[in-house]
Amino acid sequence: MIIAIASGKGGTGKTTLSTALASVATTPVLLLDCDVEAPNCNIYIKANLAPAQPVTVPTVTIEPLHCNVCRACLDACQFNALAAAGGKIIPLPELCHGCGACQLVCQSGAIAEVPHRIGQCQTGSSGHITLIEGRLDVGSPLSPPVIRATRAAGNAMPDALQIIDAPPGTSCPMVAATHGADYLILVAEPTPFGLHDLKLAIEVARSLKLAFGVVINRAPDTATPLDEACKADSIPILARLPESRRIAAAGAHGELLLKAAPHLGDTIKQILTTILAGDKGAVA
Amino acid sequence: MSRQITVLSGKGGTGKTSVTAAIASLVPNAILADCDVDGSDLPLVLAHHNPVTTPFIAGQAATLDPSQCTRCGACQTHCRYQAITLDEARQPRIDPTLCEGCGVCHLVCPTHAIVLEPCDCGEWVIADTNTSKLAYARLRPGAENSGRLASVVRQAATTAAEERSEDTLILIDGPPGIGCPVIASITGSDAILIVAEPSQSGWHDAKRVIQLASHFGIDIYLCINRWDLSPEMALHIRNELPDVGATYVGRICYDPMVTQAHTAGQTIVEYGCPAAKDITQIWETLWNHVK
Numbered sequence: 143m144i145i146a147i148a149s150g151k152g153g154t155g156k157t158t159l160s161t162a163l164a165s166v167a168t169t170p171v172l173l174l175d176c177d178v179e180a181p182n183c184n185i186y187i188k189a190n191l192a193p194a195q196p197v198t199v200p201t202v203t204i205e206p207l208h209c210n211v212c213r214a215c216l217d218a219c220q221f222n223a224l225a226a227a228g229g230k231i232i233p234l235p236e237l238c239h240g241c242g243a244c245q246l247v248c249q250s251g252a253i254a255e256v257p258h259r260i261g262q263c264q265t266g267s268s269g270h271i272t273l274i275e276g277r278l279d280v281g282s283p284l285s286p287p288v289i290r291a292t293r294a295a296g297n298a299m300p301d302a303l304q305i306i307d308a309p310p311g312t313s314c315p316m317v318a319a320t321h322g323a324d325y326l327i328l329v330a331e332p333t334p335f336g337l338h339d340l341k342l343a344i345e346v347a348r349s350l351k352l353a354f355g356v357v358i359n360r361a362p363d364t365a366t367p368l369d370e371a372c373k374a375d376s377i378p379i380l381a382r383l384p385e386s387r388r389i390a391a392a393g394a395h396g397e398l399l400l401k402a403a404p405h406l407g408d409t410i411k412q413i414l415t416t417i418l419a420g421d422k423g424a425v426a
Numbered sequence: 427m428s429r430q431i432t433v434l435s436g437k438g439g440t441g442k443t444s445v446t447a448a449i450a451s452l453v454p455n456a457i458l459a460d461c462d463v464d465g466s467d468l469p470l471v472l473a474h475h476n477p478v479t480t481p482f483i484a485g486q487a488a489t490l491d492p493s494q495c496t497r498c499g500a501c502q503t504h505c506r507y508q509a510i511t512l513d514e515a516r517q518p519r520i521d522p523t524l525c526e527g528c529g530v531c532h533l534v535c536p537t538h539a540i541v542l543e544p545c546d547c548g549e550w551v552i553a554d555t556n557t558s559k560l561a562y563a564r565l566r567p568g569a570e571n572s573g574r575l576a577s578v579v580r581q582a583a584t585t586a587a588e589e590r591s592e593d594t595l596i597l598i599d600g601p602p603g604i605g606c607p608v609i610a611s612i613t614g615s616d617a618i619l620i621v622a623e624p625s626q627s628g629w630h631d632a633k634r635v636i637q638l639a640s641h642f643g644i645d646i647y648l649c650i651n652r653w654d655l656s657p658e659m660a661l662h663i664r665n666e667l668p669d670v671g672a673t674y675v676g677r678i679c680y681d682p683m684v685t686q687a688h689t690a691g692q693t694i695v696e697y698g699c700p701a702a703k704d705i706t707q708i709w710e711t712l713w714n715h716v717k
Binding site for chain 2 (some may be wrong): 150151152153154157179180182184185218220221223239241242243246247279281282283284285308310311312313314315316317321331333334335338339342343346349350355387390391393394395396
């Protein structure tokens with residue numbers, strides 16, 4: 143089973159929950175850190191990571207001896223990753239999506255593809271948790287290819303329970319991280335920004351047809367507008383995790399949630415049990 | 427001379443929007459731009475009116491006309507994004523959430539059964555605030571091109587600033603992370619203000635965005651939000667700043683009244699909560715460096 147944890151708004155507690163769920167799993171578990179622009183899972187898991195595997199995308203080189211500057215490649219490229227200047231065609235690797243269109247249309251055989259590094263993937267384990275961390279190189283603009291490589295590494299172990307720590311937001315990186323998951327947990331904070339961004343995340347969950355539920359983090363004792371909004375839309379609230387300065391301080395120092403707050407153990411286990419039993423998800 | 431400052435963090439949820447909105451209250455004629463286009467929260471606390479909305483059509487998506495399809499499967503073979511699958515009858519199905527809009531399927535289709543159609547990715551807005559202007563966007567959930575839309579928002583703010591005769595501050599609420607929307611939001615900026623969280627993850631992520639800004643040669647300033655949740659980490663960050671080339675400009679206390687301010691649709695400064703004093707001090711220090 144693949145469980146993805148996303149949020150919409152940043153800083154709601156995705157990594158806190160992902161690592162907590164991994165820590166209570168009773169079977170071997172694969173934790174995928176797909177927040178590749180800012181991967182934090184290993185601050186909590188503290189696995190020894192094996193040497194990194196580079197993640198590359200194919201970008202192009204133009205062989206000037208063969209190129210007759212017909213510009214067919216420029217016309218085919220949907221991403222403005224080829225420019226014409228000084229009587230030559232110049233590739234712009236940062237914009238290239240590695241789709242292969244230019245090579246397909248080139249009649250002169252002038253285009254070759256070369257791997258261009260954009261990030262890396264590393265694996266390590268700590269107890270029953272195997273962590274696969276994707277990390278985008280600083281300066282590389284596009285995170286989805288690194289996220290897809292991290293997901294592919296996870297799919298090489300299809301029998302394990304997979305927990306995916308997704309990036310914040312509701313655009314292509316979040317979609318790449320959560321696509322095809324069996325269940326999506328949306329971690330929400332009960333603030334005006336938190337409620338606004340949760341609604342966007344719910345739209346994505348529905349468009350991806352994912353079964354999903356909400357965990358409300360830093361929740362006060364009383365019901366909030368966010369609680370009411372979930373109830374009004376028949377969205378299951380899997381758990382409410384309390385606001386606590388002590389837990390925040392412990393998390394700041396890289397402590398797993400249940401080390402700082404062992405009394406939440408049953409709550410976290412119940413989230414996993416509910417999802418694995420398959421009986422609580424909003425109809426997408 | 428006009429100045430452009432982008433507020434960033436690396437890690438999400440450190441308080442970028444809260445701080446940006448508060449500074450907006452301190453600089454009434456600043457033009458605001460919310461470049462966090464797939465979770466745009468600045469408009470929730472900056473009262474605005476007279477919105478001018480423009481659709482954001484960017485990129486393309488492949489669509490299939492089954493009546494022209496010969497089920498040769500070439501599209502599926504050549505798609506590098508697993509966006510095309512063949513059903514039992516070898517009829518292609520295109521998953522719009524995976525389609526990159528590259529057009530390769532259109533190029534290889536022998537009967538032109540696949541065409542590319544422009545994507546409606548959302549909309550952007552320029553509006554009047556009580557004292558100035560606000561540019562923001564709503565990226566359609568799940569859409570691509572957030573970097574391009576962030577650029578459009580930034581450019582809308584720049585254009586509004588150019589239309590004025592006096593010097594203007596452009597203040598940009600940036601997205602989390604280090605990817606294309608962040609890069610789009612710092613293009614043209616004179617300085618970035620990092621709102622950092624006093625935690626290991628917060629510092630790890632702040633350092634990545636500091637590295638990114640250094641590539642661009644932009645001056646980097648940093649404040650620590652909710653510093654008293656971990657005074658040790660706050661001190662650790664302060665001590666390491668000179669090594670990473672960032673200048674410390676202050677710290678903000680943990681303030682539970684911030685949520686009340688935002689629930690009332692007000693900025694921290696308007697509401698007058700304890701954090702307002704800290705942010706005012708940070709702004710004065712920052713502006714002294716940047717002006």
